[in-house]
Amino acid sequence: xxxxxxxxxxxxxxxxxxxxxxxxxxxxxxxxxxxxxxxxxxxxxxxxxxxxxxxxxxxxxxxxxxxxxxxxxxxxxxxxxxxxxxxxxxxxxxxxxxxxxxxxxxxxxxxxxxxxxxxxxxxxxxxxxxxxxxxxxxxxxxxxxxxxxxxxxxxxxxxxxxxxxxxxxxxxxxxxxxxxxxxxxxxxxxxxxxxxxxxxxxxxxxxxxxxxxxxxxxxxxxxxxxxxxxxxxxxxxxxxxxxxxxxxxxxxxxxxxxxxxxxxxxxxxxxxxxxxxxxxxxxxxxxxxxxxxxxxxxxxxxxxxxxxxxxxxxxxxxxxxxx
Ligand SMILES: NC(=O)c1ccc[n+]([C@@H]2O[C@H](COP(=O)([O-])OP(=O)(O)OC[C@H]3O[C@@H](n4cnc5c(N)ncnc54)[C@H](O)[C@@H]3O)[C@@H](O)[C@H]2O)c1
Numbered sequence: 001x002x003x004x005x006x007x008x009x010x011x012x013x014x015x016x017x018x019x020x021x022x023x024x025x026x027x028x029x030x031x032x033x034x035x036x037x038x039x040x041x042x043x044x045x046x047x048x049x050x051x052x053x054x055x056x057x058x059x060x061x062x063x064x065x066x067x068x069x070x071x072x073x074x075x076x077x078x079x080x081x082x083x084x085x086x087x088x089x090x091x092x093x094x095x096x097x098x099x100x101x102x103x104x105x106x107x108x109x110x111x112x113x114x115x116x117x118x119x120x121x122x123x124x125x126x127x128x129x130x131x132x133x134x135x136x137x138x139x140x141x142x143x144x145x146x147x148x149x150x151x152x153x154x155x156x157x158x159x160x161x162x163x164x165x166x167x168x169x170x171x172x173x174x175x176x177x178x179x180x181x182x183x184x185x186x187x188x189x190x191x192x193x194x195x196x197x198x199x200x201x202x203x204x205x206x207x208x209x210x211x212x213x214x215x216x217x218x219x220x221x222x223x224x225x226x227x228x229x230x231x232x233x234x235x236x237x238x239x240x241x242x243x244x245x246x247x248x249x250x251x252x253x254x255x256x257x258x259x260x261x262x263x264x265x266x267x268x269x270x271x272x273x274x275x276x277x278x279x280x281x282x283x284x285x286x287x288x289x290x291x292x293x294x295x296x297x298x299x300x301x302x303x304x305x306x307x308x309x310x311x312x313x314x315x316x317x318x319x320x321x322x323x
């Protein structure tokens with residue numbers, strides 16, 4: 001039996017998802033849905049499936065195994081809720097929801113995201129969030145090193161990223177180091193892409209810093225995550241840029257790097273691996289390392305907490321803030 005996939009939102013990122021499914025032997029795209037009918041028709045002609053301009057009609061007609069929601073963050077809540085409340089397994093792009101756009105996540109977005117997570121729980125449709133950076137070679141190697149205890153006890157984290165990767169980096173920090181419990185933050189710069197800097201306290205007690213900016217050109221490294229443990233310091237550069245390991249007991253350091261010098265290469269692979277993992281999940285129930293609906297909500301709570309902390313000029317305890 002093929003895995004029947006429906007795409008919602010026939011825009012640019014949908015192409016990456018569709019390409020990923022095309023590489024999964026038993027996946028079949030059965031529906032293309034967009035509120036703009038011509039877009040759905042154009043995608044159906046190019047990639048196959050029937051065209052729809054209504055998510056509900058599409059779900060009723062096709063009953064897909066996977067509903068892949070590639071709408072923008074402002075337009076994510078309605079199609080996701082329509083899908084999960086009817087019990088459909090759903091993948092949604094990131095961040096889970098942001099009415100003002102992904103660079104301006106606000107406190108008001110949190111209750112909407114919570115409704116999405118509750119709809120999934122109540123309706124029985126599983127919801128995953130497309131934090132595909134988890135599927136990068138070096139992100140996976142760093143996660144393996146941390147889980148295997150190769151870094152030892154974590155002492156601190158130091159991360160910086162372009163805003164385009166902001167929610168991915170918050171997700172990666174949570175994935176690598178556990179929940180972020182509290183932080184102080186400040187913001188400056190242009191209104192539509194504010195530079196933000198925060199001091200973090202993780203649930204395990206260690207501290208970190210996180211800076212997001214939209215100033216530098218996109219052709220240099222997009223992100224840098226440095227994690228210092230008792231045994232050494234690991235530095236992840238970009239999603240395909242490399243991983244460096246600086247052991248504390250030796251002067252030599254180890255570099256894991258691909259043979260090419262283009263840090264963007266490998267980005268597409270993360271989408272392919274993500275949708276392949278989702279198909280594995282549908283077939284066999286495996287989930288690792290897909291980001292769950294709760295991961296999506298927690299990531300948004302951290303992002304929204306930045307705005308709250310910066311406005312108040314004081315430390316924000318995330319559990320108390322979003323209780
Ligand atoms: N995971 C990643 O690395 C990554 C990279 C780039 C973009 N993204 C995310 O992908 C999302 C989509 O970005 P994009 O550039 O593809 O957007 P886009 O505007 O190109 O496409 C969105 C499409 O959704 C359609 N749409 C809106 N509401 C709808 C609804 N209710 N039902 C059906 N269709 C609807 C629009 O008509 C449009 O065609 C963004 O939230 C962005 O953050 C993720």
